[in-house]
Amino acid sequence: MPSVKPLRVSDETQVASQTTTLTERPWNVVVWDDPVTPMSVVVVVFRKVFGYPNNKATQLMLTVHHQGRAIVWSGPLERAQGYCVKLQVAGLLATIEQDS
């Protein structure tokens, strides 16, 4: 039988630190481009869902349009999920992904 070494305090700290790093990586809310959604609708939805000012909402909309996607919000999983649902309810193509 292989011998089992007792867990030292330093090992516990390392495991705890790795777990914390994994769980603390933020979640991104991503909005994807499509060929039909009017740009002005995307701006209105960003303003309404996130409370972003018009210039920030417009900038994000243009990123979606030119780059095919944009990260519109980052943070804890539950809130990211909530925002993603609100964007989908407003008819946008949105998903969440954990920050790499």
Add this chain to the structure above:
Amino acid sequence: MASRLFVRRRDGRIEVRLNDAGRALAREAFGHVLAAESDADHEWHASLNSPINPGRDVDDPLATLNRQHEITSHVELAVATLGEEFLNDAEAWAWLCTLQVALRAVITAKGIMSTERLNQADEDVRTYIETLQMLLFSLAEVM
């Protein structure tokens, strides 16, 4: 339809200037969203249930339930105010969300995920999409 389909009045209300054809189109779109929400065989059902986290096989049931509840609330409010001459902000938001959900559902159901595919689509589908876009443009302008 009039050139400006929705107009923000000085008292804050949004005037709906759709003619009968415009309201009929909105009614049809709202009806499809309502039906698609509960009917898994509806052409638009998949679009209304798109993944939240594509990295997981199954989404959080609470999140999907919340989405279903919010879509249904919006479409019910939109249907209830279809005949109104004026909308308040909450009603206008419900219209905008439901029309946009309908627009996305059409392109998802028809596989139109690029401008090229849009240009190749049937004329009827393109006309329907353009009309929904016209309503959305005008509504977004006053919000």
